[in-house]
Amino acid sequence: MISVRNVSFRYRGRETFALAEINMEIPDGEFLGIIGPSGAGKSTLICALNGVIPRHYPGDFYGEALVEGYDSVESPGDAARSTGSVFQDIDGQISASVVEDEVLFGLENFGVPRDEIGGRMEEALAAAGISDLRERSVHSLSGGQKQKVIIAAVAALRPRIMLLDEPTGELDPASSRSVFEFLKRLNGEYGVTIVIVEQKIMLLCEFAKRLAMMEKGRLVLDGGVQEVLQKADVLENAGVNIPRVTTLARRLRSGGLYHGELPWNLNAAEKMMRGILSGHTAF
Template identity: 40%
Template sequence: MPLIRVEQLSFKYSGSKEYSLKNIELKVKKGEFLGILGASGSGKSTLCLTFNGIIPHSISGEFEGDVYVKGYNTKETSVAKLSTIVGLVLQNPDSQLFNMTVEEEVAFGLENLGLDIEEIKKRIRWALRLAGLEGLENEFPPNLSGGQKQRLAIASVLAMKPEVLVLDEPTSQLDPLGKEQVLSLVTLLNKEQGITIIMVEHNTDYILEFADKVIVLDKGEIILEGKPKQIFEEVDLLQNLGIRIPASVKIAYNLKKRGLLESSALNDRELVENIRKMLNKKT
């Protein structure tokens, strides 16, 4: 059974003319890493909000079809219950942090779960260690760096022990170091802790390397779905949608178009290999 199953999902925000999601069909398996790509306004965030029930419970509109999380139909399950299975991390860490210390921030969601104090302490230590924030327990969250703040937002969600982490552009407001820290953490959570990841991320090099599956949204529809390698063969289509193509993919594609290279490449190593092959042939 897939962990998340989306069947014939369409959604229109109250007051909107257009549907923001149209006939979405999607399955996400346990442990899988799903990357979501698409132009601005294509429905990426709207889709993310359907996984923990914020849509349709807290945001109203016309909701058709079904989303099942671990077998629970989100229409019939509270956001509080769904949040123990699906953790959501948003773009702006500042909007997700509102406690006086790092430790209190992580404790906050746990206090409502009815856990005993020892379990709460254990989970705080575990989440802060994974997020690389040990030693910062008593810091005032606004004093942290951007990367630390976003890792704290992730730790707060992690402490709830969700099976799925949904991240909506978690690095877009971070500097290069902060981006790298957050991306390494996401990789670790997926590859070492086995947490299922659903991630909207414009850093396509990262998605190409670490996602198991990618969907591309356009005007609320899934227009491409497959392994990253298959998706990034569609250079023209992705480019027309304004999706950033990794540099090596683009260079190989342009050289191939001019007859200067035989095969496409999906990373620097493949590009170098293919160029070397062509040069060897010429000499």
């Protein structure tokens, strides 16, 4: 459980706030997607949740962020213990030269019992779809493969909460989907809370339960995926890419041809089109 209460943060030396009066409750088992244009404060919010801010990046911090009841500013170590973070900068997070050592380091540092280490490592590598990379040198991997190694290493620690900042940035569509499938398993089978910053809105729409949109340090939208997508104008004005079928539906709406909910995937769009073609414009 995460509670963000009136959190504002300004990096030292900056005039504007990177986070401005953020309030949000993230219950256990949530799968929350965070979207918003570049510079909106998404990465800063993630860092406020895992205690990196203000510990490693000084500045003015107001309000409080509680992670499993621990204040991220007063007791950052306790707050961070239940979280696993995957940062935007993948290379900065890799500390080993061989894939299996990367996972091993984390497990050993975390004090996981010796007899559990092997099983956990295999499970995490298999779930991330990289069992075959186990003995490879990290430096020989592609960006996408490195991202999977980091995600596997974090997941192996079985954190209660996973915070991921654009973890599919370097991945092709198929690998991005497999990362989301992996997160879905962690969320569904192990009840891990997922908070993920992601540009690929179609994937978020499919996998997340809830969407939050940030703009200029503020939380502008926060709700169920379907509910947030109905605010397509707010998303588009902020420069967030919305699914093309949603844009099509908006145009049909403004032309008076459609009055229903905005679809965000092909199935819903097909339903919309069938309705329009059969002459039921007001459903």
